[in-house]
Amino acid sequence: MPADNAPFFSVEGLAKHFGGIRAVEELSFTLSRGEIVGLIGPNGSGKTTTINMVTGALKPTAGAIVVEGTDMARSAAHLYARRGVARTFQVPRLFRRMTVLENLMVPALSEAAARHATSEARAREVLAFLRLDHLADDYARSLSGGQQKLLELGRALMLKPRLLLLDEPFAGVHPRLLDQIAEHIRSLNRDGYTIVLVDHNLEAVQSVVTRVVVMARGRKIADGPAADVLRDPEVVRAYTGTRVH
Numbered sequence: 500m501p502a503d504n505a506p507f508f509s510v511e512g513l514a515k516h517f518g519g520i521r522a523v524e525e526l527s528f529t530l531s532r533g534e535i536v537g538l539i540g541p542n543g544s545g546k547t548t549t550i551n552m553v554t555g556a557l558k559p560t561a562g563a564i565v566v567e568g569t570d571m572a573r574s575a576a577h578l579y580a581r582r583g584v585a586r587t588f589q590v591p592r593l594f595r596r597m598t599v600l601e602n603l604m605v606p607a608l609s610e611a612a613a614r615h616a617t618s619e620a621r622a623r624e625v626l627a628f629l630r631l632d633h634l635a636d637d638y639a640r641s642l643s644g645g646q647q648k649l650l651e652l653g654r655a656l657m658l659k660p661r662l663l664l665l666d667e668p669f670a671g672v673h674p675r676l677l678d679q680i681a682e683h684i685r686s687l688n689r690d691g692y693t694i695v696l697v698d699h700n701l702e703a704v705q706s707v708v709t710r711v712v713v714m715a716r717g718r719k720i721a722d723g724p725a726a727d728v729l730r731d732p733e734v735v736r737a738y739t740g741t742r743v744h
């Protein structure tokens with residue numbers, strides 16, 4: 500049974516080894532309900548591996564992933580989804596030959612085809628929120644890069660997730676659209692969504708989050724208010740001389 504006083508979400512001593520590569524090691528952090536946190540770090544520091552573990556796509560080598568008091572570390576990916584953990588991918592995984600509306604309804608349909616009417620209503624709600632409603636019947640392949648990023652976000656929103664993990668939502672986005680995506684993320688957080696945001700665009704990350712967790716070489720090296728952490732000499736050193744895409 501979940502403990503009443505348990506944090507909303509935590510990872511404890513999380514590790515993932517690929518043969519001799521220690522992609523993630525002894526990673527621990529906690530999220531409060533409604534919090535928005537940036538997970539940042541230089542290339543190869545273990546951020547994507549962490550997201551893959553906390554959505555059930557990769558099994559951890561060690562450690563716990565605790566969602567509302569229940570350790571999910573050994574659970575299959577669909578159980579994370581059922582618990583309300585959803586993610587986006589850096590490169591949108593859209594069905595290019597389907598319409599914008601159909602793309603949103605695919606995950607909901609696979610949950611229960613019978614909920615068709617509900618899922619279409621939800622899809623239209625999500626499209627209105629993202630201001631993509633005028634494109635509902637266009638093919639996904641006809642969207643601009645930024646619109647595809649928004650639709651990818653929309654797919655994650657369909658099931659009203661309790662924890663939303665955004666993998667590089669700002670990567671490859673035209674500067675004109677950066678503010679729009681940042682505002683959507685801030686608005687979701689204002690509506691109560693708990694969000695973890697991974698991105699290399701530190702300016703954009705800082706415009707959205709108050710707290711950051713910094714990883715380097717698989718380990719957490721800092722955790723706290725973004726403005727303080729980004730001045731931390733160890734964090735500056737971790738970034739210095741490292742390629743950032």
Ligand SMILES: Nc1ncnc2c1ncn2[C@@H]1O[C@H](COP(=O)(O)OP(=O)(O)OP(=O)(O)O)[C@@H](O)[C@H]1O
Binds near residue numbers: 541542543545546547
């Ligand atoms: N399937 C795998 N097999 C072997 N090594 C892997 C695998 N996946 C990741 N790694 C290694 O684990 C380390 C962490 O990679 P990861 O992709 O999690 O970092 P990241 O912080 O997301 O990097 P980036 O910012 O470049 O996306 C890297 O050294 C990477 O090469």
